[in-house]
Amino acid sequence: MKAAVLSAIGQPMTIQDVSVEKPRRREVLLRTAAAGLCHSDLHFIEGKYPTPLPTVLGHEASAVVESVGEDVTHVRPGDHVITCLSVFCGHCECCLTGHMSLCQDPGVKPAPGSARRLSSNGAHLNQFLNLSAFAQQMVVHENAVVKVRPDLPLDVAALLGCAVITGYGAVVHTAGIRPGATVVVIGCGGIGLAAINCAALAGAARIIAIDKDAGKLPLARAVGATDVLEAGIDRLPKVVVEMTSGGADHVFECIGLKQTVEQGFSMLRPGGTETVVGMVPPGVKIELNGVDFLREKRIQGCMMGSNRFRIDIPRLVEFFMQGRLKLQQLISQHLRLEQINEGFALLQTGGVARSVINFDQQ
DSSP: OEEEEBOSTTSOOEEEEOEEOOOOTTEEEEEEEEEEEOHHHHHHHTTSSOOOSSEEOOOOEEEEEEEEOTTOOSOOTTOEEEEOSOOOOSSSHHHHTTOGGGOOOTTTSOOTTTOOOEEETTEEEEESTTTOOSBSEEEEEGGGEEEEOTTSOHHHHHHIIIIIHHHHHIIIIISOOOTTOEEEEEOOSHHHHHHHHHHHHTTOSEEEEEESOGGGHHHHHHTTOSEEEETTSTTHHHHHHHHTTSOEEEEEEOSOOHHHHHHHHHTEEEEEEEEEOSOOOTTOOOOOOGGGGGGTOEEEEOSGGGOOHHHHHHHHHHHHHTTOSOOGGGEEEEEOGGGHHHHHHHHHHOOOSEEEEEGGGO
8 A cells, every 4th residue: 555654853754655464353444535634743743742753644534444353343344434543442440431532541552663553665664643544544443433424525524533523522521611602712723623613513602713824714704703813913812801801711722832822821711711722842831820820710731622532523423414514614625645745834834724635536
């Protein structure tokens, strides 16, 4: 099969012939249909987050099941599925208390570099986040996929595996916003736009979208934002506090920058909560005004939207099929696998929500 291989930090990926092992017990072999180019992948390409190299990146994908190993019960060959890096064991404390996205069981989540599923010319390639979606095939644990209805378009289906499940889960699970809430979303990429859309679905009365790229703001309005602001305006937090008559109930930081996390916290009303959805790089320290904690302001992290993806994704599919979840609008362009470096270069410069690789074009 063909796959995009990252061999060195900051270097272009190369398209190589890669071999994939047959599925073992409770594993499935997938034929990748589509994969989204996520900013999280870019963090690993740029070396902001470490991962063993060489590797096949990619974690946001839709696929069709080709074959299954023994004891697989969730899917069978021919099923359409969406992958999710939140693979779960189902029996640890995190899983049994409803925090499946935090499961760390090594039986389903091998340590980085330990899984031996991919190779090229006899040399080992590392599997990325137990998925490696930038390839024509994947071998994954059955608890890394969810079966979806076959009439769901597979290009938009891919977005549900990361951007949309994260934005939805951050709003519904991590933050638990209530109808009538005032919401600020900082960053209008795929995750931020999904958070805007899902905040509207959850009944937020006012949704303020903020991005440095003015070209994304009309799209933010199209998916549910009631107000938009450019990130570069003077005194941005004060402007938001004035607009909301004292601050927002919820702020979702969807970028992962020190400055925007700190700005977001200062946009809260007393008793408000900031949810940091973006991937803040290791070692970065967030500085907050201590007196704000006397006003019961809160800040919290978010891992993949605290999702329960086997339940969440089918619900999101129904929202999409009903026309209430805007997925087509998030796709900025379709690419072939050979264009993957061009896609990430554009992601670095901005102006796109999601680029999607269509493997049926190979």
